[in-house]
Amino acid sequence: MLQFTFLGTSSGVPSLTRNVSDLAVRHSKNKDWILIDAGEGTQHRIQQTNLTLQNLKAICITHVHGDHCYGLLGLLASAGMNGRKDALTLIAPKEIQAWLASSMQLTELYLPYEINFIDVTTIKDKVQINNELSISAHALHHRVASYAFAIEVTQQQKKLNVEALNALSISKGKLWGDLQQGKNIEWNGDILQSQDFVEINTQQVKAIVSGDNDQPELLHQACENADLLIHESTYTQETLEKVGASPMHSSAKMLAEFAESVKLPYLILTHFSPRYHDAKGIALLEQEAKQSYTGQLFMAEDLKVFELDAVKTLSKISTPE
Template structure:
């Protein structure tokens, strides 16, 4: 039901193998997608991932630090230069709208499409229904500036035909069943069969949480009660965080793993890694630390990795970054 493409997985600065934060999320059977964070260079990553700015429905910004938003205005400008006309939803801290307005004034920026701005604070209690199948809600995190997580709930309704009842009546399979499935009444043996009498509706829903920078994963405990997957930063290993100190206000792999175990999360994706861990040796350090404290299924995200969350809430990796060190990090794969 949800598809994830990582456009940037580095913290702070880009490196040769990882760009700064950006995550594309698409819906099954639709070309529409949303973007969570837009660090510098995100629009190039979007091109490389073959995503269309015309189908982009919303941008969600977790917080105002540059590695999460400095690519936003260039991306918006490019969408306009590519003749976008459709309105674009922007869900972000209020400072992002202020920054966009000032930049437009000072740089002669003209967007030929409307921006529908939504302050993240307004979605803390009441989710925004982005479409008939996708809603977005926010959660406060703890960082040097106000930071937020986004809860994405995708739903799918299906109508199931009561085949046993039709067999009992002797209605033959074929066109009659198809018409009823499509909501059309039919005539059979001189009587009208109302399609609604033979249809039942079932709804499936998946829940993914994408978090911004945060040094207190436990703030997401209540939200994670229904989550199928959490995507969260793991900037450092614990030994490095102990040396760096509390000033950066980031999570270690150990902190995140312990929280995920306590919250009984079945699936976890780690991202926003310090440049210390961008090679095979660094990735292995992160992996081993998570394995010590978390028994669920987890992945260490790389740029251009792709994942699919199906209707049953099962997460699978569908494409893997083409780096020699980018090996699966799930103990249960």
């Protein structure tokens, strides 16, 4: 139901193996997708996937720090140069709107499509992206205002009661189709109600994608019915204690303890300090998290793709070459 393509998994600056923050979330039923953050180089990473800017429905910016937004302007410009005409939803702090307006004026950028800007502080409930996909926002704690986005897909499957139809000798065809579409039909002088022959199965998944945050417990309520949390894990606990509180980031230990406390089934760590980008560094973060978390843990990697399916199972469906 939801596919997650990690476009960038580094904190602060890019390295040879990891770009800065950007995550694509696609509704696997169709080609619609949303982008969470747009660090520098995002559009280059998108070109390495099967995603297109034409099918991009919304962009969510967690906070104003450059490693989460400096790629936004170029991405919007490229979408216009590639012929985009459909309006695009942008959910972000209001400072992003002011920055875009100034940059577009100073660089003479004119977009051939409309941007529907939503100040993230004004979101009280859910923003509906399409009939099945919605987004809500949750405040975090960082050096600047930062937010997590809860992404939910709710879809219904209609299944005909074949045994009941066969018992009435109704042949497969148009009448079956009408019933499945919610239409009542006439059969042997009787009106048959669609609701009597159609079973509706509702499926829902929910994932939380967090911006920078040094207090994971702020997501306690949001995670109560969540299947997956994707959260920054910039340091090990030892390094965090050495650098002090001023960066206002989370350690792998902090995230693991929180995820365990709310019994999250799946946790993906990302936004790693460049000091951990080699295999040994990532192993340190992973080992620390596993000491406190008993659910399914994954370490994000650029261009790695995961899928959260209708039965709430998360699996890795591809890896970088």
